Each structure stands twice: as structure tokens, then as C-alpha cells.
Amino acid sequence: MRRKTFDEVMEEAGVTAKWVNRGIALGEVRGEERGIVRGEERGIIRGKANAVITVLFARFQSVPKTIQDSIKSYTDLIALDSLLEAAATCENIKDFRQNLVR
Numbered sequence: 001m002r003r004k005t006f007d008e009v010m011e012e013a014g015v016t017a018k019w020v021n022r023g024i025a026l027g028e029v030r031g032e033e034r035g036i037v038r039g040e041e042r043g044i045i046r047g048k049a050n051a052v053i054t055v056l057f058a059r060f061q062s063v064p065k066t067i068q069d070s071i072k073s074y075t076d077l078i079a080l081d082s083l084l085e086a087a088a089t090c091e092n093i094k095d096f097r098q099n100l101v102r
Contacts, residue, residue, distance in 0.1 A: 046072075048080040055087040056096065063093065070100050 049072050056063045074080050079101070086099040 045075055045077060045080065048077060048084065049074060052080060052083045052087045055084065056093070059087070060093050067093065067097060067100070 052071050053063060053068055056067070071080075071083060074083065083099060086096055090096040090099070
């Protein structure tokens, strides 16, 4: 007995190439949308981290690279909001450093 091709099996199941192609297209659109959302989230996080660093530079004229790198490693917006508030209110860089999670 001859083995059926993929197209034959799909045709028997009532699935045509048109529907398969529509499914593929829909999957591509959803994948692109997810990618756009993830890119936007990363951009917001990067912008917030840069804001924290900018405030520290404005207040103290110098920010150690280790602190900058630590700030840039954050991925949680709530934590970055807390760091931004700390950057705006801390007495000095040493006090700010205490807000960083190790």
C-alpha cells in the first residue's frame, strides 16, 4: 500500500493549502506583534535606566561604571522607578548604592 503525501492527508482532513497558508500568515503576524511589544518593553526599561543614570550625573557629576552597569542590568520597571526616586533624593552616591540589589 502506498503511503499518502502530506497534501493528500491534509486534503482528506478538509484542510486546503489556502487554510494552511492563512494559518502560517496569522502566526507570522502574531509573532511580529509579540516582537514589537517586547521591543517596546525593552526600550521603556532602557529609557528608565538611562533616566536614573542621568539624574545621578546631574546631581553628583560622576557615577562609577559599576553603578551604571548595575542600573542597566535591571529589567523590572517598578524597581527602576524606586531607583529613580532614590537617585533624586539620596544624599550621595554611597547612599544611592545601598538601593542597588546585589
